[in-house]
Amino acid sequence: AQKITQTQPGMFVQEKEAVTLDCTYDTSDPSYGLFWYKQPSSGEMIFLIYQGSYDQQNATEGRYSLNFQKARKSANLVISASQLGDSAMYFCAMREGLSSTGNQFYFGTGTSLTVIP
Amino acid sequence: DGGITQSPKYLFRKEGQNVTLSCEQNLNHDAMYWYRQDPGQGLRLIYYSQIVNDFQKGDIAEGYSVSREKKESFPLTVTSAQKNPTAFYLCASSIDPDEWYEQYFGPGTRLTVT
Secondary structure (H helix, E strand, O other), rough: OOOEEOOOOOEEEEOOOOEEOOEEOOOOOEEEEEEEEEEEEOOOOOEEEEEEEOOOOOOOEOEEEEEEOOOOOOEEEEEEOHHHHHHEEEEEEEEEEEOOOOOOOEOOOOOEEEEEE | OOOOOEEEEEEEEEEOOOOEEEEEEEOOOOOOEEEEEEEOEEEEEEEEEEEEEEEEEEOOOOEEEEEEEEEEEEOOEEEEOOOOOOOEEEEEEOOOOOOOOOOOOOOOOOEEEO
């Protein structure tokens, strides 16, 4: 089974509007971390935001917020006031409990976001 | 400035040749990782290392080898045994594998094998 699922291959948003990028995850470990990364056309991965499984509040970083719904195993990224520079691929990733073997980050297949002027 | 460097940015090789991709970090991070990214796909883990002189296979280690002789360096060798080596390769590091820190990524190396 896929650890991370991103069901939106491509999304479009009007400049200055908000957009939600979906991410669902699969784990039986009670302790895990969820991450979002942005990959511009240059290829480098840029860390955006982190949410821990035990965090009570949704994470926020500037225009980025994470809509964490633990029971539904979803960790959607919300970008407010979209800018042209937000056009990029966005990846959701998960790392399971620190005691788990692997110390791996599992990545989804990504969502391509295009901001329309 | 601290960061991760990967060189070269573009690399071309003939089929049957081994090739080594460089990854250096000056962030004093303990853990380092190699990922492969194919067009339209997410990242797949090749190898990772949590400490010097120790490394573990990821999901797609076949046809690749690594070494970790220094904390700052984690080179990846793509051997001739790798059936489809053409891809974008990303190196990453994180401060402490025992804590919930994000990974920092290098700019990547785009390898083309013909």
